[in-house]
Amino acid sequence: MLGYYLHIPFCDKKCTYCDFYSIESKGLVERFVDSLLREIQQRAASNEQSVSSIFFGGGTPSLLTPEQLSTILDSVRSTVVLAADCEITMECNPGTVTPENLIGYRAAGVNRLSFGVQSFVEEELRFLTRIHSADEADDAMRLARAAGFTNVNMDLMFALPPQTMETLAYNIDRMLALQPNHISAYSLVYEPGTPLHAQKVKGAVQPHPEELDADMYTMVIDRLTSAGYEQYEVSNFARPGHRCRHNLTYWHGEDYLAVGPSAHGLVGGTRYWNHRSLTAWTQKVDAGELPHANTETLGAAERLTELAFLTLRADGMPIQQFAEEFGIDLYTALQPDLGYWMDEGMIVEQNGKLRLTARGYQVCDPITLKVEELLGR
Numbered sequence: 001m002l003g004y005y006l007h008i009p010f011c012d013k014k015c016t017y018c019d020f021y022s023i024e025s026k027g028l029v030e031r032f033v034d035s036l037l038r039e040i041q042q043r044a045a046s047n048e049q050s051v052s053s054i055f056f057g058g059g060t061p062s063l064l065t066p067e068q069l070s071t072i073l074d075s076v077r078s079t080v081v082l083a084a085d086c087e088i089t090m091e092c093n094p095g096t097v098t099p100e101n102l103i104g105y106r107a108a109g110v111n112r113l114s115f116g117v118q119s120f121v122e123e124e125l126r127f128l129t130r131i132h133s134a135d136e137a138d139d140a141m142r143l144a145r146a147a148g149f150t151n152v153n154m155d156l157m158f159a160l161p162p163q164t165m166e167t168l169a170y171n172i173d174r175m176l177a178l179q180p181n182h183i184s185a186y187s188l189v190y191e192p193g194t195p196l197h198a199q200k201v202k203g204a205v206q207p208h209p210e211e212l213d214a215d216m217y218t219m220v221i222d223r224l225t226s227a228g229y230e231q232y233e234v235s236n237f238a239r240p241g242h243r244c245r246h247n248l249t250y251w252h253g254e255d256y257l258a259v260g261p262s263a264h265g266l267v268g269g270t271r272y273w274n275h276r277s278l279t280a281w282t283q284k285v286d287a288g289e290l291p292h293a294n295t296e297t298l299g300a301a302e303r304l305t306e307l308a309f310l311t312l313r314a315d316g317m318p319i320q321q322f323a324e325e326f327g328i329d330l331y332t333a334l335q336p337d338l339g340y341w342m343d344e345g346m347i348v349e350q351n352g353k354l355r356l357t358a359r360g361y362q363v364c365d366p367i368t369l370k371v372e373e374l375l376g377r
């Protein structure tokens with residue numbers, strides 16, 4: 001499988017917690033699209049596998065017009081072979097969608113939407129400085145279904161300072177009532193360099209104690225799995241048949257192309273980072289050069305650690321792949337801890353993979369650290 005990521009670096013308004021690269025200069029979108037088309041052409045034929053997933057992330061890709069999106073997709077199609085059932089996802093801000101745009105995105109080939117809902121409580125949305133209201137999130141889902149989207153993700157955030165166990169339960173119930181096919185649930189992170197982090201440092205914002213954060217995570221897992229969602233990664237839950245193929249490409253350590261400012265790609269064991277500045281990225285692309293800020297070729301030890309980290313936190317470490325690629329028998333290499341984790345019901349073997357259970361996901365960080373240590377011996 002080969003993934004294809006496109007970073008659209010514009011937002012209506014920058015949220016205080018966000019450390020993704022995006023700017024508020026929407027007047028530059030048209031010019032950006034021209035340069036993006038150039039980078040897409042530069043990356044033509046750099047990989048011969050067919051593309052099984054395309055992901056428009058950002059930023060706010062739903063600031064693109066359907067015509068711009070269609071032109072970009074046509075350009076991608078002209079440079080790589082798309083699998084017949086290619087998953088094409090677009091991140092959408094519920095505050096920016098219109099019926100016409102959703103119909104246009106669907107006609108252009110987008111077949112999966114991801115809405116950054118986060119919360120249905122106005123006070124929590126204000127805390128996050130989101131531009132949308134709870135009602136707009138409801139509307140966005142209704143409009144998406146009316147436009148023909150049968151595969152929709154919603155993002156949910158927990159451990160927000162104004163949030164209680166009661167408001168989190170309310171948020172989950174409201175989200176479940178909309179019947180998204182997939183839910184990504186993240187604990188709020190205070191990323192250094194963001195305004196929210198600065199507020200925390202000044203004492204203007206008090207994060208929840210760790211125990212409450214953990215209780216909230218437990219509630220998320222319990223409620224979503226009880227509602228028929230399968231947890232297939234620390235933060236991701238899917239209805240049967242609706243795992244995000246694009247995310248799985250990352251978590252299985254497979255190749256993905258990436259275009260746009262700040263985008264990260266991985267091709268043939270070499271990782272690259274594009275410039276995290278629209279100006280620097282545009283200058284390079286327009287000069288006919290790949291806009292890399294840096295590249296790194298992974299050695300065997302790094303690839304081993306990375307694959308263990310990614311697969312353990314997702315749908316499990318593939319036993320045969322570790323044996324064939326690294327000559328490692330996981331059952332031997334991870335003793336004695338593996339025996340304990342299995343006895344305690346934190347890890348099980350399923351479909352040839354050693355994977356975390358719901359209980360295991362809740363202690364994922366210490367298990368991951370230990371696995372890395374044991375494999376690095």
Ligand code: SF4
Pocket residue numbers: 010011013014015018019020022058059060093116
């Ligand atoms: S809308 Fe999304 S990408 Fe834009 S600033 Fe907010 S969280 Fe970040």
